[in-house]
Amino acid sequence: MNILVALRMVPDVVEELEVAPDKKWLDLEFVRMVLSESDDHALEEALLIKERQGGKVTVLALDAPELDDALFAALAKGADRAMKITGAEKGVMTREAAHILARVISNEPGLLPADLILSGTQAYDDLDGLVAPLLADELGLPFLGIVTNLQADLSVGKARAVKEYPGGVRGEFEVALPAVFGIQAAEKPPRYVPVAKVRAVMKSQKIESVPAPAMEEVGLSMIQVLEMMKPQVSGHAVMLEGPPQQVSNGLCGILAERGLL
Amino acid sequence: MGGVGLAEELNTSSACTEITFENLLQHPKGREILTCIQCGLCAGTCPHGDVMAYPPRRIIGMLRAGLLEQVFKSDSLLACVACYACMAKCPRNIQLTEVLLPLVKEQVFLRLPELPAELHKALENTLRYGNPTAESPRKRAAWAKTAGVPIRILAEDPRPVDVLWFVECQNSYHPRGQDISRATARLFHALGVDFAILGNEEKCAGECARLLGETGLFDTLMDYNMAVFSKYQFKRIVTSGAHAYDAFKYQYPDGFKYTLEHATPFLSKHMDSLKPRLTRKLEYGVTYHDSCCLGRHNGFYEEPRMLLRAIPGVKLLEMPHNRINAICCGGGGGGMWLDTYYKSKGYERLSERRVKEAVSTGADVIATSCPYEITRFEDALKVLGFDKKMVVKDVTELLSEAMEG
Numbered sequence: 001m002n003i004l005v006a007l008r009m010v011p012d013v014v015e016e017l018e019v020a021p022d023k024k025w026l027d028l029e030f031v032r033m034v035l036s037e038s039d040d041h042a043l044e045e046a047l048l049i050k051e052r053q054g055g056k057v058t059v060l061a062l063d064a065p066e067l068d069d070a071l072f073a074a075l076a077k078g079a080d081r082a083m084k085i086t087g088a089e090k091g092v093m094t095r096e097a098a099h100i101l102a103r104v105i106s107n108e109p110g111l112l113p114a115d116l117i118l119s120g121t122q123a124y125d126d127l128d129g130l131v132a133p134l135l136a137d138e139l140g141l142p143f144l145g146i147v148t149n150l151q152a153d154l155s156v157g158k159a160r161a162v163k164e165y166p167g168g169v170r171g172e173f174e175v176a177l178p179a180v181f182g183i184q185a186a187e188k189p190p191r192y193v194p195v196a197k198v199r200a201v202m203k204s205q206k207i208e209s210v211p212a213p214a215m216e217e218v219g220l221s222m223i224q225v226l227e228m229m230k231p232q233v234s235g236h237a238v239m240l241e242g243p244p245q246q247v248s249n250g251l252c253g254i255l256a257e258r259g260l261l
Numbered sequence: 262m263g264g265v266g267l268a269e270e271l272n273t274s275s276a277c278t279e280i281t282f283e284n285l286l287q288h289p290k291g292r293e294i295l296t297c298i299q300c301g302l303c304a305g306t307c308p309h310g311d312v313m314a315y316p317p318r319r320i321i322g323m324l325r326a327g328l329l330e331q332v333f334k335s336d337s338l339l340a341c342v343a344c345y346a347c348m349a350k351c352p353r354n355i356q357l358t359e360v361l362l363p364l365v366k367e368q369v370f371l372r373l374p375e376l377p378a379e380l381h382k383a384l385e386n387t388l389r390y391g392n393p394t395a396e397s398p399r400k401r402a403a404w405a406k407t408a409g410v411p412i413r414i415l416a417e418d419p420r421p422v423d424v425l426w427f428v429e430c431q432n433s434y435h436p437r438g439q440d441i442s443r444a445t446a447r448l449f450h451a452l453g454v455d456f457a458i459l460g461n462e463e464k465c466a467g468e469c470a471r472l473l474g475e476t477g478l479f480d481t482l483m484d485y486n487m488a489v490f491s492k493y494q495f496k497r498i499v500t501s502g503a504h505a506y507d508a509f510k511y512q513y514p515d516g517f518k519y520t521l522e523h524a525t526p527f528l529s530k531h532m533d534s535l536k537p538r539l540t541r542k543l544e545y546g547v548t549y550h551d552s553c554c555l556g557r558h559n560g561f562y563e564e565p566r567m568l569l570r571a572i573p574g575v576k577l578l579e580m581p582h583n584r585i586n587a588i589c590c591g592g593g594g595g596g597m598w599l600d601t602y603y604k605s606k607g608y609e610r611l612s613e614r615r616v617k618e619a620v621s622t623g624a625d626v627i628a629t630s631c632p633y634e635i636t637r638f639e640d641a642l643k644v645l646g647f648d649k650k651m652v653v654k655d656v657t658e659l660l661s662e663a664m665e666g
Contacts, residue, residue: 014395195475199480
């Protein structure tokens with residue numbers, strides 16, 4: 001089983017986010033990047049399939065700050081090959097990202113033929129979850145998104161996966177392989193990898209670097225960011241403090257003042 | 262700060278080269294283990310001895326029988342809260358908590374099919390953010406602005422200083438821990454201590470990671486903190502973290518040549534100038550909980566009690582289990598992040614066992630000197646419905662309160 005997993009680094013919201021001076025995107029000098037949680041699940045699903053059925057897992061991602069840590073962690077967890085795509089313009093949008101991934105997957109030796117191509121379903125900077133379906137379109141492969149419980153059977157060249165619908169209804173789907181999948185959640189929470197193992201992998205394994213195709217080949221998004229902004233504070237909660245009598249007087253006063261009594 | 266990835270830090274790595282599982286029986290400290298007389302005092306004194314499949318005595322028995330793999334495959338040792346009770350009682354002075362248990366725990370850790378979720382998050386967060394609770398590393402020193410006294414941050418003002426105060430995670434971020442930090446800062450200031458903090462450059466000392474068996478994480482934090490220490494000139498490190506004190510004293514490499522003190526014993530050395538400032542009478546009955554690290558592991562039994570006795574009005578009451586017999590709050594050795602796991606196994610919560618004893622003394626306050634204890638005991642008091650009867654205060658908080666009269 002040859003499995004590719006497309007990973008994506010997203011802004012780490014543990015840190016305050018700042019809007020860049022041109023108000024078009026986040027201030028990338030300030031932001032820290034972290035592996036998208038949903039992609040971490042896609043990686044886990046790939047590793048579980050590999051453990052069950054054997055095969056090879058390759059992770060690839062567009063270069064970003066702290067990507068090396070995420071790729072080495074993926075290798076330490078059990079991925080066989082890690083690849084970073086360097087030189088893409090900063091802040092590429094979903095469509096360009098999908099196109100770059102598709103070009104690299106098609107052109108780099110050893111990546112195709114792949115049986116399964118996995119990614120997460122959504123990312124902080126891809127709320128529409130379009131990277132995986134656009135990638136499938138570019139590669140001319142079927143796409144099954146927002147799925148769990150991915151089961152592949154190479155002997156018949158098919159895979160099954162489950163989608164959950166509102167009201168708790170579940171649907172099981174079958175698709176011919178190769179195919180692209182957007183993983184909603186792995187069967188188990190993404191595994192912990194001891195730091196010593198990551199450190200050992202850093203010494204023994206390499207991350208491959210692949211240059212991104214030139215931007216003119218990629219084409220421009222038809223969607224433009226007009227303005228990125230932080231929410232404006234519109235009001236404040238008033239905390240009433242003091243002894244109960246005082247608090248209740250205060251509360252009655254406010255209600256009366258607004259004509260609610 | 263922040264943004265320095267593991268990959269970039271690896272070049273400065275200098276992992277601990279001491280006793281390992283492989284050289285255990287060649288190492289003099291390791292061979293001591295074989296002098297065990299199988300008396301079982303360790304299992305009897307262990308706060309989780311009743312629920313552990315493999316308490317220390319049995320681990321040594323399995324080691325002798327060549328059956329350690331069975332111990333490694335069991336998750337029994339996750340119940341070890343690294344409280345030093347077994348080691349303190351061992352008639353053969355076998356270094357159980359310091360040598361044997363972390364080595365075995367490391368092997369258990371590496372074989373666990375799945376880490377308990379809270380522990381998993383805490384370890385990942387500590388690697389990424391330098392603290393277990395995923396707080397922003399850029400906000401580590403944010404509390405300092407609320408201290409009410411000036412606090413020097415070395416990155417901003419790197420002049421040499423007497424005391425490098427290592428605040429630690431809980432006291433940097435948790436609201437109750439920040440209360441301790443404010444109290445400590447006020448005390449240092451009143452005593453004229455020349456002190457400064459690392460601010461956002463500080464990261465977790467890593468003691469729990471080490472005792473839990475996550476040695477790679479420990480090594481990463483140690484390398485980082487040692488590199489930061491080497492940037493500045495100071496005469497001593499005073500830490501508010503009882504676990505950080507242990508990490509620096511016992512686990513950091515030979516290169517750690519700094520004079521080291523914990524804040525509570527450090528303050529007791531300033532008794533002459535502190536006592537005249539304790540003018541406000543606090544009419545509390547106070548029972549002191551000996552932290553495992555400060556008490557059993559380092560013998561600081563009298564210093565905190567001396568400080569409490571110096572507060573006018575305070576009546577010191579002892580729990581039946583005090584000093585060497587104190588019952589662990591359950592937070593050590595990773596226990597801080599294993600409450601849900603322990604509960605799923607049906608274990609009694611050690612912090613609840615402890616506060617029941619504290620309440621039975623009739624005291625109003627349980628006084629502590631380890632940052633973990635505040636939240637663990639406050640939670641336990643709430644769970645047991647004792648939160649109107651008793652409050653938890655750090656020794657520094659009580660001293661600061663008595664100073665305001």
